[in-house]
Amino acid sequence: MAVMIIGRRLLGLMVVLLLGVNLVVGAKLAVRAERTNDTDDVAFEKMQLLTEVMMLIRQNYVDEDKTRYQDLLHGALRGMLQSLDPHSQFMEAEMFADMKDDTAGEFGGLGIIIGMRDGVLTVIAPMEDTPAFRAGIMHGDKIMAIDGTSTENISLQEAVRKMRGEPGTRVKIKILRIKPQEVKELEITRAIIKVSSIKGAAILEDNIGYVRIVQFNEPTAEALQKALDELLQKGMNALIVDLRNNPGGLLSSAVEVSQKFLNRGAMVVSTRGRPGGGLQSNYEARGKVHYLNFPIVVLINGGSASASEIVAGALQDHHRAILIGEKTFGKGSVQSVQPLEDGSAIRLTTAKYYTPSGRTIHDKGIEPDVVIPIPAEQWQKILVKRSREELGNVEPEDAKLDLEHVTDTQLERAIDVLKGIRLFQSHAARPREYARQP
Numbered sequence: 001m002a003v004m005i006i007g008r009r010l011l012g013l014m015v016v017l018l019l020g021v022n023l024v025v026g027a028k029l030a031v032r033a034e035r036t037n038d039t040d041d042v043a044f045e046k047m048q049l050l051t052e053v054m055m056l057i058r059q060n061y062v063d064e065d066k067t068r069y070q071d072l073l074h075g076a077l078r079g080m081l082q083s084l085d086p087h088s089q090f091m092e093a094e095m096f097a098d099m100k101d102d103t104a105g106e107f108g109g110l111g112i113i114i115g116m117r118d119g120v121l122t123v124i125a126p127m128e129d130t131p132a133f134r135a136g137i138m139h140g141d142k143i144m145a146i147d148g149t150s151t152e153n154i155s156l157q158e159a160v161r162k163m164r165g166e167p168g169t170r171v172k173i174k175i176l177r178i179k180p181q182e183v184k185e186l187e188i189t190r191a192i193i194k195v196s197s198i199k200g201a202a203i204l205e206d207n208i209g210y211v212r213i214v215q216f217n218e219p220t221a222e223a224l225q226k227a228l229d230e231l232l233q234k235g236m237n238a239l240i241v242d243l244r245n246n247p248g249g250l251l252s253s254a255v256e257v258s259q260k261f262l263n264r265g266a267m268v269v270s271t272r273g274r275p276g277g278g279l280q281s282n283y284e285a286r287g288k289v290h291y292l293n294f295p296i297v298v299l300i301n302g303g304s305a306s307a308s309e310i311v312a313g314a315l316q317d318h319h320r321a322i323l324i325g326e327k328t329f330g331k332g333s334v335q336s337v338q339p340l341e342d343g344s345a346i347r348l349t350t351a352k353y354y355t356p357s358g359r360t361i362h363d364k365g366i367e368p369d370v371v372i373p374i375p376a377e378q379w380q381k382i383l384v385k386r387s388r389e390e391l392g393n394v395e396p397e398d399a400k401l402d403l404e405h406v407t408d409t410q411l412e413r414a415i416d417v418l419k420g421i422r423l424f425q426s427h428a429a430r431p432r433e434y435a436r437q438p
Contacts, residue, residue: 050076077346082155085349086116087335093343095157108167108190112137113247113305114159115331121151121159123175124329125247125303127195128214129387131188137175138376139245139303139329144183145174165190179376197249200242200386201227208418209236210411213257216249216307221256228260228291238418239291240411241311242299244325245383248306251283258314259285261296261321267356268314271334280351295421296321297414300368301379305329306353312366313355322417323368325410332361370417372410381406 054076058067077090111130112123123141126132143151146162163171173186197220200212209231213220228239248254251269258268262285270282298321300312309328315321332353339345353361374382385406 074344077344078155081346081348085333086119086156087333087347088349089155089157089347091157091337091345091347095161096337096339096343096345098161108169109164109193110137110171110173110188110190111193111195112163114143114156115305115329116156121154121156124305124331125245127193127247128199128245129195130193131191133383133387135186135188136184136380137173137186138177138380139301140178140376142176142178143173144176145172147172163190167191177376196223198223198227201231203231203234203236204240204415206415206419206422207235207237208415209239210242211239212242213246213308215246216253216257216311218250218253220249220253221260224257225260225290236294238294238422239296240299240414240418241296241321242411243304243308243312244299244301244410245303246305246308247303247329248308248331251307251310254307254310255283255285256287258311259287260290261292261315262289262318263292264289266314266318269310269356270354271351272354273351277350295418295425297417298323299410299414300325300328300366301374301410302326302329304366305331306361309361309366310353310355313359313361316366316369317356317359322370323366324370324372324414324417325368326371326373327367328361328365330361330363330365332364370413372413374408374410378406378409382408 054069054072057072058069061067074090074092081088081090109130110132111127112132113125113127115122115124121143123132123137123139123143125139126137143159145151146159149162151159163173165171167190170187170189173188175184175186176182177184195214197213197215197217198211199214200210202210204210209228211224211227211231213224228236231239255268259266262268264285264287266285268283268285270280272280296315298312298315300308300323304312304325305328309330309332312321312323312328316323333349334351334353335347336350337345337347355361355366359366
């Protein structure tokens with residue numbers, strides 16, 4: 001599961017549905033022992049083993065105050081869920097209540113999306129114009145410590161709780177950056193995070209439109225339509241949709257955005273559970289279709305995750321857009337939450353996302369049609385230059401960067417591709433005169 005460090009008013013919603021991760025609170029998870037090779041007798045034997053170990057611990061462990069039945073049982077449940085995948089989790093009552101509570105009070109955050117990559121707490125992407133973004137955190141950074149405590153074996157929810165806090169308070173983050181390899185220790189001030197989902201709408205050269213989708217939330221589709229209508233009024237005849245460093249958001253928003261570029265009834269994405277489990281849903285393009293008459297390029301990179309991957313995969317499979325950039329993150333699983341009698345709950349992976357052609361997104365990502373890698377140092381300069389141009393923001397550390405010759409090679413290639421498509425279309429539309437053959 002990927003989690004956003006944001007204000008408390010949004011935390012519950014984003015933890016529930018961020019990056020296309022559906023947490024179906026209260027969903028009844030059927031027990032289907034017959035679908036495994038384990039018999040009831042084998043299950044009983046294993047439960048006896050668990051009971052035996054608990055009794056040995058209670059009778060012999062040196063610190064008796066750590067051997068309460070509830071503590072031992074909760075520890076066993078945590079290990080049980082963690083052994084499945086990084087996104088399945090046991091939540092004690094306090095943590096579960098905290099997840100659901102999205103209205104009482106406000107908490108500050110850093111503005112980053114985190115997930116697990118090879119068992120390591122990893123930044124999927126920083127959100128634009130947030131404390132994490134301004135501190136220079138980048139997608140792919142490994143979070144090694146929070147306030148001096150190692151993140152080894154930490155759960156996503158535990159990491160969230162450590163980084164969240166009162167606005168104006170500070171948190172120390174130790175990160176490992178792979179390329180170039182370096183360790184950084186950052187002290188970041190928490191803030192209430194408010195981010196517009198649509199940014200940078202503009203007409204580029206040759207009437208090519210550009211729009212950047214920062215995240216997928218409830219207003220995204222409506223805001224996108226407004227931006228595109230304004231670009232069309234200015235003469236737009238081709239479009240670049242920038243999903244780079246977009247860590248995702250609501251599944252419903254991803255479907256609404258995709259359907260604006262697809263024919264009614266076209267498949268956008270499907271979810272599938274275990275074979276024969278019955279957990280399968282198909283999401284198709286509905287409503288009015290607005291934008292079918294111009295070519296599209298979608299920009300993606302390793303910071304594009306979940307809802308971004310749904311949109312990119314749908315437009316690619318339906319041959320509605322050319323994807324340029326780098327392979328996406330590969331976050332495409334669905335978690336259901338089942339409350340338990342004592343107020344605790346389990347979060348369990350119950351399905352995965354699939355593109356219209358049947359490709360799985362999870363752990364695979366979406367491959368671009370045209371691969372254009374951008375080194376981390378160049379990408380950081382691109383982000384700083386963009387921030388300066390749009391907001392006039394200059395952080396002290398960024399002021400040293402030479403941005404005069406910074407080139408967004410992925411964006412430039414997108415412009416070249418769209419120019420080529422428009423040129424081909426204009427030639428194809430002209431009547432041809434053929435020399436008469438003798």
